[in-house]
Amino acid sequence: MAQRLLFERYKRAMFSVALRILNDYDHANDALQDAFVEVFRHLDSFRFQSTLGAWIKTIVVRQALRKQRLEWRFETINEQLHDQPVEVPDTITGAVLDAAIRSLPDGARAVFVLAEIEGYKHHEIAVMLNISEGTSKSQVSYARKLLRKKLAELGLHGLGD
Amino acid sequence: MDFSKAIQQLPEHEPRPDLWDRVEADLRADAVIDRTLDELPVFEPQADAWEQIAGRLEKPLVRAWWSPVFTWTAAAAIATLIVGLWLILQPVSDEKVTIAYATETVESELGTMPESLVSSADQKVETFINEQCAQQTVVCQKPEVKELKQQLHELSSRKEAVEQELLVFGNDPALVQAQIKLENERAEVTKELVRILTI
Structure with missing residues (x-):
């Protein structure tokens, strides 16, 4: 069939x-x-x-x-995220990165997945999520900051944990 | 006070000493993330997913007409275009012609917009712009006109893409809002183009 x-x-x-x-x-x-x-x-x-x-x-x-029945929530960027330079280990695996992506806040995760993994353009994401292109771009940036921090923490505590 | 001079004499400031280290660390981290994106795992849906889908496909499709609750405030691109064209295409006379191009908002239920009217109006506006550009080549070489024409082209492409999705999803609220927004933006860009071309 x-x-x-x-x-x-x-x-x-x-x-x-x-x-x-x-x-x-x-x-x-x-x-x-x-x-x-x-x-x-x-x-x-x-x-x-x-x-x-x-x-x-x-x-x-x-x-x-x-x-996602409720409105997507888009957190604002916390500039304090970067108190220290982050060191992400070279050895992270796809599974670790996947877990880090899934730990992102809803809005940032959705935009990151659509833009960085699925390759949608920001104006397309703006239509899909009913947000501005600017919000789409800033959420990708926010997601990356959170991911760097998360992955750096994983590096400090050992990827096997 | 001479502001332009003062601006040129604005002092430079040093960033924090470890800024480059931070930038470099971010770049390295992004490179690791980008490289690892290709290795993301894929997941299996639940085992009976196909049976569920096949079962639903066997049932006859009952598609309810969309509730009047979803009567949206549609941007009156049609009204805009028709008003604009009517004014633009007035017979030529010796009198000074005043061209007005307005954007109105009207209450309109989805699905009641006469599509042929919209595409016909779109075509006429496009023809008008092309004719004006043929006559006023200097004006059409202006960067702002080129920019507006490019914007109009992009907005039209995006509108077509949304219309394609509407075919699949029906009157999905997010898509309808996007369609309205794009229509409004197109109307604004068109209005500005017509204004410049008819100065």
């Missing part, structure tokens, strides 16, 4: 996107299901303006964002 094959091909990548945005296993599963139902119901409206994977990803992202 073609639909099943399509689902099998994309399910892990798409679920990972949803999970990183939502940081909630059940919500991410719901978002994935809703998204693939939309995909199959609207497959005829796919106009090859992007790759099929990119089109599906946009639908998954939007469904994931919908699952």
Whole structure:
């Protein structure tokens, strides 16, 4: 069955996107299901303006964002984050970075995932999250600061902890 | 007081001594993060995800008309364009022509906007701008005009992208708001372009 094959091909990548945005296993599963139902119901409206994977990803992202019932909260940048220069160990793994990303505040995490991992442009993120492009950029910067701090702490305490 | 002179004589200040160390540490940290982004793990959805999806696909689709609650204050790009065009395309006379291009806000229920009217108005505005630029090549070479034309082009592309997403998601509130915002921005840029071209 073609639909099943399509689902099998994309399910892990798409679920990972949803999970990183939502940081909630059940919500991410719901978002994935809703998204693939939309995909199959609207497959005829796919106009090859992007790759099929990119089109599906946009639908998954939007469904994931919908699952966050409350407004996304965007914390303001705390300039005191940088009291000391941070030293991030070279040896961090993808799993460690993933854990650090998932520890970010909701808004900063969503914007970071969309901009830095999924490659969306700031004006696209602004539309998705109903924020300004400036907020999108500043949240990426905020997320990076938090990540540096988090990863540096992990380095100090040992990555195996 | 000669301000421009005073500005040139403003003193320079030293940053904190360890600033470069901080910048360098941040750059190193970012490089590690960027490199490791390629190694992020992927996750499996729950085992019965496909069965759930297949079950939902078998059910007939009941798509409710969107509630009137979601009647948005739509930016009246249509009204703007029509008003603008009507004024622009007035028959030429010897009298001094005053061109007004206004942005109005009207209450409009989603889905009631006549799309053909919008695209027709868009086309006429584009034609008008192109014609004016053909006649007033000097004006159209001005950086601000080029900038505005570029902005209009980008906004139009973004509007098309949002319209594509609306096809899939229906009247998703965030998308509708984005569409309204883009329409407003397009109307403002168009208004400014027309103003410059008709000075």
